[in-house]
Amino acid sequence: MLMNQVTNLLKIEHPIIQAPMAGGITTSDLVAAVSNSGGLGMIGAGYMTPAQIREQISEIKQLTSMPFGINLFVPNEFNAKEEEVKSTNHLLNPIREKLNLPPTDHVELPSFHDAYEKYVEQIKIVIEEKVPICSFTFGLPSKSVVAELKQHNIMLIGTATTVKEAIEVEKSGMDIVVAQGSEAGGHRGSFMNEEQENLIGLMSLIPQVADNVNIPVIAAGGIMDGRGLMASICLGAQAVQMGTAFLTCIESGAHQVHKEAILHAFEDETVVTRSFSGKPARGLINPFILNMREYEKDLPEFPVQNSLTQDIRKASGSQNNKDYMSLWSGQSPRLSKNQSVKTLIESIISDVKSKIVKQ
Incomplete structure (x- = not known):
């Protein structure tokens, strides 16, 4: 059925x-449970080191x-502007104080060179470990990487938020495209334009994407049950x-506070924000997002902002x-x-x- x-x-x-x-939610237990139940489990490896990836593949x-x-x-060129970093830290320090963290003027910032080197190593491990499926977010791999993986x-699988x-x-x-509607949680997979016009609802996005590409389409965004699948x-x-x-499933590695927040949230409590990482992402509104809202346009881009807020997110979780x-x-x-997966x-x-029987 549904093959x-x-x-x-x-x-x-x-x-x-x-x-x-990404970020520890896709534990080996979660990925394996999905695959063992007939679906496709996926490792969110965006932030993982090559060694961590190899270890998790082995566990799965x-x-x-x-x-x-x-x-x-997919790593993109970025600039860490000193003034931006300084003014953002100035905004973040009162929050650090609330969490009993020391104020920070200097944070070790990521470099594009390091991000690219890590990505090259990640690709190498995917090939060496014979992982059968690889998806990409925030952009598209080069022709040479595509050719190597296909070999x-x-x-x-690529991710898209618009028909373009x-x-x-x-x-x-790519063999398959994920059409990510504006309802989706977490980071937007946009790579051509990250402004508000990329917030296209899934019901509008699926048929328009399906009509304009010849590769199969996977729908993403707000789907939780059989109704969404159908x-x-x-x-x-x-x-x-x-x-x-899957995030609220027993096998997920999401923080218990995160799971509880979703289980008790309403549909009007999510917003798209750049505050945490410098990239638009949908999450439940909280004091951090509200505090940073008026400064959002001036925050550094991803992954710079992500590095700046790392200590805050970590302390808040602990x-x-x-x-x-x-x-x-x-x-x-x-x-x-x-529930379980x-x-x-x-x-x-x-x-x-x-539902098929009723019809």
């Missing part, structure tokens, strides 16, 4: 992909013999990618204080549940089966 081009390409039973959420292989994938951030029969980006994803040689397929997608629904954590969430938190996937499939 199609995507399930065949990815060698999975159900057209359900667990979104590759012990837990499942089913296919799983990995997601990488090793690795399925490639989806067309570029196809042109670059609606996406009706609109032209062949599978769904779900983040928030103090179980949700006020200054990045509580990424899609727009359907009322549909979230504290197996229960979530089984309920989606039985929901779809019962």
Whole structure:
């Protein structure tokens, strides 16, 4: 049931992909549980070192013999302007004080060269470890990287938030495109324009992308159950990618405070913000976002801002204080549940089966 081009390409039973959420959420248990339940588990490896990636791949292989994938951030040129960093630290220091952190004037900033070197190593490990599926966010890999990965029969997935980006994803040689609607939690996958006009709802985005590319489409953004899966397929997608629904699962590595916040949130409590990382991302509104709101336009770009807020996010988490954590969430938190991955996937499939029978 629901077998199609995507399930065949990815060698999975159900057209359900667990979104590759970076930052420790995609534990080996979560990834393996999704793959063992007939979906596709994905490692969110954007922030991971090559050694951490290798270790996690090895753990997952012990837990499942089913296919799983990995997601990488495509590094983009960025500038760390000294004045911007200084003025942002000035804004962040009162928050640090509240968390009993020392004020900071200097933070070791990332360099594009280091980010690119890490990315090259990550690609190397994906090939060496024979990971069958690799997806990309924040841009597209070069032609040479695409050719190298294809030489090793690795399925490639790109992320798009507009039709224009989806067309570029196809042109670059990707096998599948994820159409990410504005409802999606976490970072926007935009790479051609990161302004507000990229906030296209999934219901509008899927059919327009499906009509303009020849590669299969995966729908992402606010999908939590069988209804979302069926609606996406009706609109032209062949599978769904779900983040928030898996984030609150038992196997997820999300902080308990983060899980609880989503489980008790309403649909009007999420906003798109640059405050935490310098890149637009959707999460639950909290005092940090409110404090930084008027300065958002002047904050450094990703990954500079991400480095500047790292100590705040870490301290906030260790103090179980949700006020200054990045509580990424899609727009359907009322549909979230504290359950096992197996229960979530089984309920989606039985929901779809019962609706097909009723029709």
